[in-house]
Amino acid sequence: MLRGYDEGMAQLDTLSTRINAVSPSATLAVDSKAKAMKAEGIDVIGFGAGEPNFPTPKAIVDAAALAVQDERNYRYTPTAGLPELRQAIADKTLRDSGYAVDASQVVVTNGGKQAVYETFQILLDDGDEVIIPTPYWTSYPEAVKLAGGVPVEVFAGADEYFEPNIDALEAARTERTKAIIITSPNNPTGAVWSADTIAAIGAWAIEHGIWVISDEIYEHLDYDGAKTTYIGAAVPEVRDQLIVLNGVAKTYAMPGWRVGWMVAPARVASAASKLQGHMTSNVNNIAQRAALAAVSGSLDAVYEMREAFNRRREVIVSMLNEIEGVNCPTPTGAFYAFPDVTGLLNRPLGPSKTVFTTTSELAAMLLEEGHVAAVPGEAFGAPGYLRFSYALADDALVEGMKRFQEWAR
Numbered sequence: 269m270l271r272g273y274d275e276g277m278a279q280l281d282t283l284s285t286r287i288n289a290v291s292p293s294a295t296l297a298v299d300s301k302a303k304a305m306k307a308e309g310i311d312v313i314g315f316g317a318g319e320p321n322f323p324t325p326k327a328i329v330d331a332a333a334l335a336v337q338d339e340r341n342y343r344y345t346p347t348a349g350l351p352e353l354r355q356a357i358a359d360k361t362l363r364d365s366g367y368a369v370d371a372s373q374v375v376v377t378n379g380g381k382q383a384v385y386e387t388f389q390i391l392l393d394d395g396d397e398v399i400i401p402t403p404y405w406t407s408y409p410e411a412v413k414l415a416g417g418v419p420v421e422v423f424a425g426a427d428e429y430f431e432p433n434i435d436a437l438e439a440a441r442t443e444r445t446k447a448i449i450i451t452s453p454n455n456p457t458g459a460v461w462s463a464d465t466i467a468a469i470g471a472w473a474i475e476h477g478i479w480v481i482s483d484e485i486y487e488h489l490d491y492d493g494a495k496t497t498y499i500g501a502a503v504p505e506v507r508d509q510l511i512v513l514n515g516v517a518k519t520y521a522m523p524g525w526r527v528g529w530m531v532a533p534a535r536v537a538s539a540a541s542k543l544q545g546h547m548t549s550n551v552n553n554i555a556q557r558a559a560l561a562a563v564s565g566s567l568d569a570v571y572e573m574r575e576a577f578n579r580r581r582e583v584i585v586s587m588l589n590e591i592e593g594v595n596c597p598t599p600t601g602a603f604y605a606f607p608d609v610t611g612l613l614n615r616p617l618g619p620s621k622t623v624f625t626t627t628s629e630l631a632a633m634l635l636e637e638g639h640v641a642a643v644p645g646e647a648f649g650a651p652g653y654l655r656f657s658y659a660l661a662d663d664a665l666v667e668g669m670k671r672f673q674e675w676a677r
Contacts, residue, residue: 294647313668331561349376380515380528458599470503638675
């Protein structure tokens, strides 16, 4: 009897191989640690989470306030989203991306992450491979693993402007290659890939019958004359094998509203709606009404926020490059600085004069001793780098950089 009980308890202690193979979100882990320290009364400057510090624009909030009073929003909507919002996203795609899609191709999701997750659940069978240009957003490989797929990293460093090389992509391609992810403007590097690179990836994907997953959530955040190239417009022939991921979080300062979407060929959109019907049903109705106001409204507030990001970008790059052992390329998109800090390794740092051999160790002690939260490059497949979000207040940014400079001395 006891033996059977022990065996049963052992079985209860065993979780799925699938979930055990997935790493926690490093960016959220750093942000959670920083917030826990703040709760203890420690003054921490957080560069971890990619969360704009601006309030959501008033017109969007007002639309949500009105929606709360509308009884239509107390009930379920169609699983794929409010028809008005899906049409508005289709209209926005034509306005911003430069090509037409039908509203039936749009599926509204609970934030951009759900769109990422659903995409891989729909496309992948066990053992299918997804090429992920590296450095990558930390959740891409984990979402691939959760679908039974195999992430294949193709690294491009600062010397290549963090842009993937077609020859390197081709070298990574196998008969199991099912998809490639492109992210421009890029998280974590802030790179905006050239039109030539985007066009070359599109042509390569068409030649080999590979799905293209284009994460365009930072589309309006570009600087120094850099422009987002939309692969669906640049390579029209790729649209039958293109899935575009987007959301309101970054562009409209709406991370907590949790509204994202995918734009996909009709058969993929239908499959996503089917999957979502068993997962979460529809997105919160009030948040959908707010998103409707966002995507169908003016971009004036977005451009004002972009100006503030641009100012902060210039400050953080300058202050990072003042630190001996740090080399920070100037990002041309998103709101991240991604400096190479290998020059800080293997030498005494901080008040404890600790010698670090990895950026994970360095970032942990920078938070502990310097009270500055940054995400180590290991989270993005890029050891030797740190990611700093500059989506925080100007005075906090300067104070955080001063602390890093002092700690590094």
